[in-house]
Amino acid sequence: MFQIASQPAPTMIEDTTRTSSPPEAAPTAVLAPLKAESKDLNFFYGTHQALKNINIPVHENKITALIGPSGCGKSTFLRCFNRMHDLYPGNRYVGRIDLHPDGINLVDPRIDPIAVRMRISMVFQKPNPFPKSIYENVAFGLRLRGINTRSILDEEVELALRGASLWDEAKDRLHKPATALSGGQQQRLCIARSLASKPEIILFDEPTSALDPIATGRIEELMREIVPRVTILVVTHNMQQAARVSDFTAFMYLGELVEFGPTPRVFQKPQKDLTNQYITGRFG
Amino acid sequence: MPSDWQMPDPALVIRSGRRWDLFFNVLGFSLVILSLLVLCLLLGGMFRDGAERLGWNFLTNFPSRFPEKAGVKSSLVGTCLVMLVTACTAIPMGVAAGIYLEEYARKNWFTTIIEINIANLAGVPSIIWGLMALGLFIYLFEAWFGTPNDDVTGLGRSILTAGLTLGLLVLPIVVVATREAIRAIPQSIREASYACGATRWQTVRTHVLPYSLSGILTGSIIALSRAIGETAPLITIGALTYIAFLPPVPFTPRPETQGGVYGPLSWLSSEFTVLPIQMFNWVSRPDNRFAVNAAASGVVLLAITLAMNASAMILRYRLRKRYQW
Numbered sequence: 001m002f003q004i005a006s007q008p009a010p011t012m013i014e015d016t017t018r019t020s021s022p023p024e025a026a027p028t029a030v031l032a033p034l035k036a037e038s039k040d041l042n043f044f045y046g047t048h049q050a051l052k053n054i055n056i057p058v059h060e061n062k063i064t065a066l067i068g069p070s071g072c073g074k075s076t077f078l079r080c081f082n083r084m085h086d087l088y089p090g091n092r093y094v095g096r097i098d099l100h101p102d103g104i105n106l107v108d109p110r111i112d113p114i115a116v117r118m119r120i121s122m123v124f125q126k127p128n129p130f131p132k133s134i135y136e137n138v139a140f141g142l143r144l145r146g147i148n149t150r151s152i153l154d155e156e157v158e159l160a161l162r163g164a165s166l167w168d169e170a171k172d173r174l175h176k177p178a179t180a181l182s183g184g185q186q187q188r189l190c191i192a193r194s195l196a197s198k199p200e201i202i203l204f205d206e207p208t209s210a211l212d213p214i215a216t217g218r219i220e221e222l223m224r225e226i227v228p229r230v231t232i233l234v235v236t237h238n239m240q241q242a243a244r245v246s247d248f249t250a251f252m253y254l255g256e257l258v259e260f261g262p263t264p265r266v267f268q269k270p271q272k273d274l275t276n277q278y279i280t281g282r283f284g
Numbered sequence: 285m286p287s288d289w290q291m292p293d294p295a296l297v298i299r300s301g302r303r304w305d306l307f308f309n310v311l312g313f314s315l316v317i318l319s320l321l322v323l324c325l326l327l328g329g330m331f332r333d334g335a336e337r338l339g340w341n342f343l344t345n346f347p348s349r350f351p352e353k354a355g356v357k358s359s360l361v362g363t364c365l366v367m368l369v370t371a372c373t374a375i376p377m378g379v380a381a382g383i384y385l386e387e388y389a390r391k392n393w394f395t396t397i398i399e400i401n402i403a404n405l406a407g408v409p410s411i412i413w414g415l416m417a418l419g420l421f422i423y424l425f426e427a428w429f430g431t432p433n434d435d436v437t438g439l440g441r442s443i444l445t446a447g448l449t450l451g452l453l454v455l456p457i458v459v460v461a462t463r464e465a466i467r468a469i470p471q472s473i474r475e476a477s478y479a480c481g482a483t484r485w486q487t488v489r490t491h492v493l494p495y496s497l498s499g500i501l502t503g504s505i506i507a508l509s510r511a512i513g514e515t516a517p518l519i520t521i522g523a524l525t526y527i528a529f530l531p532p533v534p535f536t537p538r539p540e541t542q543g544g545v546y547g548p549l550s551w552l553s554s555e556f557t558v559l560p561i562q563m564f565n566w567v568s569r570p571d572n573r574f575a576v577n578a579a580a581s582g583v584v585l586l587a588i589t590l591a592m593n594a595s596a597m598i599l600r601y602r603l604r605k606r607y608q609w
Contacts, residue, residue: 082479089390118481128472130491131607140490141480190476197480 032059032247034100035201035231036081041095041107043076043085050076052255053095057248058201060100063223063232065246065263067239069283073255074235078203081106081233082120083113099200118145121194125206127186129178129193134161134170137178137189141197156196164192165222184215191222195230202226204234208241220245239279243267251275327586334579342580346528347562351573356581358527359562362443363512363588365531365551366558369447370454370511375504377451378458382500385459386466387488406456414520417449422521441522443531444552449517454507461503465496498603505596509589515560525565527557559585 036058043051051073058064066074076085083106085091093107099119106116121141129137138157147153157174161167166188170181178189187207194202204223208216223232223245236242242249242263249266251259251274259266259275270276277283337352345355381402389395422445469492477487493500531554532538532546559581566578 084475084479087475087478114481114483117479121481122479124472124475124479126472128470128476130473130476131495140477140482143490144481144486193476193480 032062034058035060036100036106037098038077038080039096039098041077041080041093041097043073043080044092044094045076046090050255051080054252054257056250056257056260058231058233059248060231061228062247063227063234063245064248064250065242066233066235066250066252067237067242067278068252068258069278070237071254072252074250074252075205076255077252078205078233078235081201081203082117082122083107084122086113118197119199120201120203121197121199122203122205123187123190123194123207126210127183127190129181129186129189131177131179133175134178134181134189135174138192138196141193145197160192160196161189163195163226164188165218165225166192182215184211184218187211187215187219188222191219191226195226199230201231201233204232206235206237209237216241239267251278253278330579330582330586333576334581334583337576337580338583342577343584347526347565348528351571351577354566354574354577356559356562356584358530359557359559359581360584361530362523362527362556363558363585365443366446366450366518366556367508367512369444369552370450371504371508373448373451374455374458374507374511378455378504378507379462379500381455382459382462382466383488383492386463387484387492402456402459406460409516410453410514411516411520413449413453414517417445417452417517417521421445421448440553441524441555442553443556445521446518446523446556446558447552449521450511450514453514453517454511457507457510458500458504461506462496462500465499465503466492468499469495495607498600498607501603502596502600505592505599509592509596512589512592513560513585515558515564518558518561519564523561524555524557525561527555531556559588 034057038054038056038058041051041054042049054073054077056064056066056077066077068074079085080093080097085093093109095107097106098104099106104111106120130140135157138160139153142153142156147156158167158171161170166185169185170189173180178186181189187210191202191207208219211219220241223234226232234242234246246263249261249263250257251266251270251272253274259270259272261271266275267279270279342355343360344357345353346357347359348354385395385399422440426440473491473495474487477491482490531551534548534550535545538544538546563578563581563585566574566581569575
């Protein structure tokens with residue numbers, strides 16, 4: 001149903017499984033320029049190789065979902081994008097993640113991880129608001145950038161909270177502790193915290209696995225709402241979630257990329273047997 | 285396989301289990317009561333013995349040959365000033381070391397050795413610290429920098445020497461308390477901060493330090509209340525037992541022979557005594573009437589220590605409520 005008979009520009013959609021595949025793409029996927037691109041990315045925890053030659057394109061203002069069974073390396077891959085692995089000793093990147101349009105290699109040791117994290121923010125699996133007020137949580141990223149003017153902060157905090165559809169619930173308790181919010185509200189607060197510093201990419205690491213179905217639905221809705229302004233990369237355990245929210249899906253297994261493509265195609269016409277087995281629930 | 289066994293009657297099993305429960309319950313309770321009783325008797329005895337001397341005069345009189353006139357003025361002031369030096373050295377150094385070890389240092393053989401040795405240092409007998417201070421602060425610095433009690437160089441038998449000695453003594457306690465308080469902060473909070481683009485120091489200053497403050501303060505106060513009772517290292521470095529003057533107040537005139545005024549830090553190089561030494565001195569007098577003074581100064585020391593521990597508890601309670609995750 002999502003297939004159209006147009007000829008997508010080959011450089012626009014980097015389909016790693018293009019061998020013998022007919023040209024096909026979801027309508028939304030066509031002509032989306034690349035925001036980032038991993039090229040032969042390998043990652044090592046000490047001597048253990050967790051990622052093997054990963055090539056995944058990330059399209060601008062699209063949601064790219066990373067799926068796969070536990071331990072397949074999807075979170076490891078995600079955390080390469082904001083150099084989270086640099087916080088712990090013994091980790092090593094080999095290969096590239098190019099960030100467009102300037103084409104810098106995010107995992108180059110000469111690139112300052114702080115500079116990377118200023119452009120690429122993250123929402124974690126478990127909501128992790130700071131034990132401070134709601135206001136200070138959202139303002140933190142701006143304060144880090146040296147913005148301490150009250151009027152600017154007030155405006156941006158409101159904007160970010162509205163963007164995370166938390167404003168109506170939070171506006172009367174901005175200076176109350178963030179930890180008093182419910183789990184779903186806390187996660188939306190974390191999204192607001194990410195949005196406030198106007199990142200180019202937001203990484204979501206299983207953002208709904210600690211939430212109930214209603215809160216999960218709101219987060220998914222929110223991701224669709226913000227994606228016109230920001231590129232999203234999301235790791236999920238939940239295949240329905242990937243199918244519901246994402247434009248592109250990458251299926252990973254044992255540290256390798258098995259299949260990448262527009263989400264409808266990956267779910268309806270998987271080209272690898274392994275993908276087919278996983279999405280039909282035969283393992284994982 | 286033998287098959288002729290029977291599941292024992294649960295009622296019997298439960299009854300025997302309950303008997304042991306009761307036994308340990310009674311045993312533990314009586315031991316707690318016994319130890320509390322002994323403590324109460326000791327403290328009560330001290331209060332009773334010292335009661336007749338406790339009063340404003342006891343706090344505001346210098347020590348004296350006449351037991352009924354003697355007071356703890358000089359030793360109380362000495363204790364406060366030595367504690368000030370100890371707090372000003374041990375707390376910043378200990379907190380900084382704790383932050384470094386938890387947030388900055390890579391885990392390698394070197395930091396492992398440091399960690400093990402900090403734990404060991406906390407167990408070094410206090411007299412050893414006194415000997416170390418005698419050798420380092422007094423003899424070695426004297427040999428290097430000049431004469432003792434010189435206003436400029438030698439540390440001598442001064443408040444500064446005593447404060448530094450006790451500071452070193454309790455430094456490991458502060459380090460360990462700081463590290464434990466920092467470790468209680470979930471890693472997810474740090475990751476959130478780093479993911480926003482914070483540097484290590486920004487993360488420490490805006491998150492790690494504020495959230496661990498209650499633990500750090502509690503540990504620091506506990507460390508000081510240990511230092512306040514230490515006697516051995518101060519005797520080793522030669523604290524005086526009889527002092528009938530106070531350290532110089534900053535900017536008051538010096539004696540005629542020297543002229544000018546005392547500097548803001550002149551009190552650091554003053555000779556001193558502290559409460560436990562004063563108490564020890566009175567206990568060792570042959571005149572029994574001094575024993576009353578000893579008991580009374582014990583009460584004063586105890587009151588200070590208990591007040592410090594109480595404030596540590598209040599602080600911990602107050603600050604813990606503020607930060608929850």
